Amino acid sequence: MTGYADDLALAHRLADAADAISMARFGALDLRVESKPDLTPVSDADTAVEREIRALLAEQRPDDGLLGEEYGATAATGARQWVVDPIDGTKNFVRGVPIWATLIALLEQGRPVAGVVSAPALGRRWWAARGTGAYAGPDATRGEAIRVSGVRELADASLCYSSLGGWEEAGLLEPVLQLMRDTWRSRAYGDFYGYMLLAEGALDVMIEPELSLWDVAALVPIVTEAGGTCTDLAGRPAPAGAETSAVASNSLLHSDILDRLARPAAR
Structure with a gap:
């Protein structure tokens, strides 16, 4: 290394x-x-x-x-x-x-x-x-390489999200609820954990409407080096500022997720 x-x-x-x-x-x-x-x-x-x-x-x-x-x-x-x-x-x-x-x-x-x-x-x-x-x-002496999943279809995907209240405040509750309906499984593991499960291939998408730089900076290299993609809701590489949003995926599902979470005014 x-x-x-x-x-x-x-x-x-x-x-x-x-x-x-x-x-x-x-x-x-x-x-x-x-x-x-x-x-x-x-x-x-x-x-x-x-x-x-x-x-x-x-x-x-x-x-x-x-x-x-x-x-x-x-x-x-x-x-x-x-x-x-x-x-x-x-x-x-x-x-x-x-x-x-x-x-x-x-x-x-x-x-x-x-x-x-x-x-x-x-x-x-x-x-x-x-x-x-x-x-x-x-620990650092006993690590094994990790990799995101190969899931290609949203209907087969496991979705992780932060609190629904945060998505409601962001004005995106209904798109998130529809995502939950359209995916195979949805759970709110919260905080760092959803991103790490994504990097390990245990789930396929993690979404969060609002977080600070210190919440996401350490997560991005792990997700991306595991083969995933991490952007904000606008598709810009995360973190996109001191206060940002996050859409992390196994890369294969990323465009579909961003399209589904696009704000109505931006469609």
């Missing part, structure tokens, strides 16, 4: 440090949870994980920029930026649901080139860098 090998190795070390902190706080009786200004929850595990990752990156990559969900952005001297979601799935984390993960991405010129997704409560990690393929396993 060349190109981003050192960066990916560092991302794994960051994930190891994050896992040690988050697992120690998962299910803790003294876990502290507060509400952010947007009324989403943040736990002491979220902030502790991000502080540790920031400290390690300041030591290992002092010239790189950093954007984290909890503490914002630090400037870079070049075109490289790390993007971190310390715990994606905080609502699951605080309720004892094991589907949550630390997301770590490296961007160059604003495009994701490497990503690690670590879900220690599931005993699972996913990673990829540009041109290397995508992998999953218990």
Whole structure:
């Protein structure tokens, strides 16, 4: 592995440090949870994980920029930026649901080139860098190559989506409901997990109407290196800005999904 090998190795070390902190706080009786200004929850595990990752990156990559969900952005001297979601799935984390993960991405010129997704409560990690393929396993030393499915027909596809309330707010509830009717199976696994199941070939489409850069940056290299496609609702490569939407698929179904989710005014 060349190109981003050192960066990916560092991302794994960051994930190891994050896992040690988050697992120690998962299910803790003294876990502290507060509400952010947007009324989403943040736990002491979220902030502790991000502080540790920031400290390690300041030591290992002092010239790189950093954007984290909890503490914002630090400037870079070049075109490289790390993007971190310390715990994606905080609502699951605080309720004892094991589907949550630390997301770590490296961007160059604003495009994701490497990503690690670590879900220690599931005993699972996913990673990829540009041109290397995508992998999953218990840790960095025990990974196996993963690949999206070969499903070609929507009637045979397994669809994953975020909350229906979000699609209703986006004015696209009916197209999503029709997608659910037209696909073989539909489930709302939520957050990072649907994208990783897509990359493994366990499902075929994942859609989300609104998310932030730190929610998606680490997912894109894994999905695309596994042979999938990830765009916003307009078909632009994801992430398409600090706030974006996401349509991820096994590539074979992508055009059909985008057509079905096109806003009425754009048809």
